[in-house]
Amino acid sequence: MLIAGPCSAESYEQVLETSRELAAIPGLFGLRAGIWKPRTRPGSFEGIGEQSLPWLIEAGNELGLPVAAEVAKTEHVEACLKAGVSILWIGARTTVNPIYVQELAEAMRGADVNVLVKNPIHPEINLWIGALERFEQVGIQSIGAVHRGYFSLAASPYRNEAGWELAVELRERVPEVPILCDPSHIAGKRALVPEVCQIALDLGLDGLMVEAHNNPERALSDADQQLTPKRLKEVIASLTIRDQINGNILVSNELQKLRAQIDEVDHELIQIVAKRLEIIREIANEKDKHNLAIFQLKRWMEIVETRKQAANESKLSSSMIHELFRVIHKNALEEQVRILNKRNSD
Numbered sequence: 001m002l003i004a005g006p007c008s009a010e011s012y013e014q015v016l017e018t019s020r021e022l023a024a025i026p027g028l029f030g031l032r033a034g035i036w037k038p039r040t041r042p043g044s045f046e047g048i049g050e051q052s053l054p055w056l057i058e059a060g061n062e063l064g065l066p067v068a069a070e071v072a073k074t075e076h077v078e079a080c081l082k083a084g085v086s087i088l089w090i091g092a093r094t095t096v097n098p099i100y101v102q103e104l105a106e107a108m109r110g111a112d113v114n115v116l117v118k119n120p121i122h123p124e125i126n127l128w129i130g131a132l133e134r135f136e137q138v139g140i141q142s143i144g145a146v147h148r149g150y151f152s153l154a155a156s157p158y159r160n161e162a163g164w165e166l167a168v169e170l171r172e173r174v175p176e177v178p179i180l181c182d183p184s185h186i187a188g189k190r191a192l193v194p195e196v197c198q199i200a201l202d203l204g205l206d207g208l209m210v211e212a213h214n215n216p217e218r219a220l221s222d223a224d225q226q227l228t229p230k231r232l233k234e235v236i237a238s239l240t241i242r243d244q245i246n247g248n249i250l251v252s253n254e255l256q257k258l259r260a261q262i263d264e265v266d267h268e269l270i271q272i273v274a275k276r277l278e279i280i281r282e283i284a285n286e287k288d289k290h291n292l293a294i295f296q297l298k299r300w301m302e303i304v305e306t307r308k309q310a311a312n313e314s315k316l317s318s319s320m321i322h323e324l325f326r327v328i329h330k331n332a333l334e335e336q337v338r339i340l341n342k343r344n345s346d
């Protein structure tokens, strides 16, 4: 499922020209445009507002497609419902606030409208699920989620941290909710949009909401990340859509064999973790005997360093191994605290 259109509706000509060019994309499901734009700093282009709604409606009518707009206030909901916008999306800056989300949901009570909820700007899955529930509670029949990545200070080529694990967890927790990906706000740069689209499809997400503009360089918002409709058409044609299930029995037999090997390796892994914990218990006894503190910074630094080196030698990601040992070490500390506490209280 593909929804495409400009970050913001800027002018009648821009909306209509963009949508006419988008019409060349086979299977295009709907058109998007931001009418009211939540901008980080005042003074940026904040959307034309209600006056631009008829442009989007006209574009949708011309193509015979549903249209989507972001709503952040009850007045936005009322204006969109009156104008005939059939997909309302909740922006990342709104999903973070349950009071706003509830107000928006109340304004839609009983309405025959589709709602898409973007993930909040920070990776808190319960806020995302909570927002989905608020729309369900007011009787919205068609609710979807949009994964748009999240704000992070970590250095990355992307504008937002992709945080795919968040979308995967949403899938686990509410499997019935379709999830679209917004590769534009994850990537932040035109050139990176295609790879983000492909990852989203590889992870089995259900569709894309992509920003496209007839003249991206001149866009009044998000100029760096918008594609021309022509380029978007090429990108969509280049994507590989993978199946969840492969009907070819030979492929699945091979996969089954490999999965059996993985089951075995995981079993060994668990046995090794258990063996390590046994040694930790003996260490706790020794520390107790010699009245030593549980946490020894020097030893922990040594573990981090040597395990990272070993990871490099085995061509494993050293940050992944660091993370793994952080979890193992945390558990080891907790076990020692438990043992010494028990000893103290005996």
Ligand code: PEP
Residues within 6 Å of the ligand: 007, 034, 038, 090, 091, 092, 093, 118, 148, 182, 185
């Ligand atoms: C948008 O879709 O243009 C937008 C503002 O997105 P987000 O809420 O994900 O930042």
Ligand code: MN
Residues within 6 Å of the ligand: 007, 008, 211, 221, 222
């Ligand atoms: Mn945008």
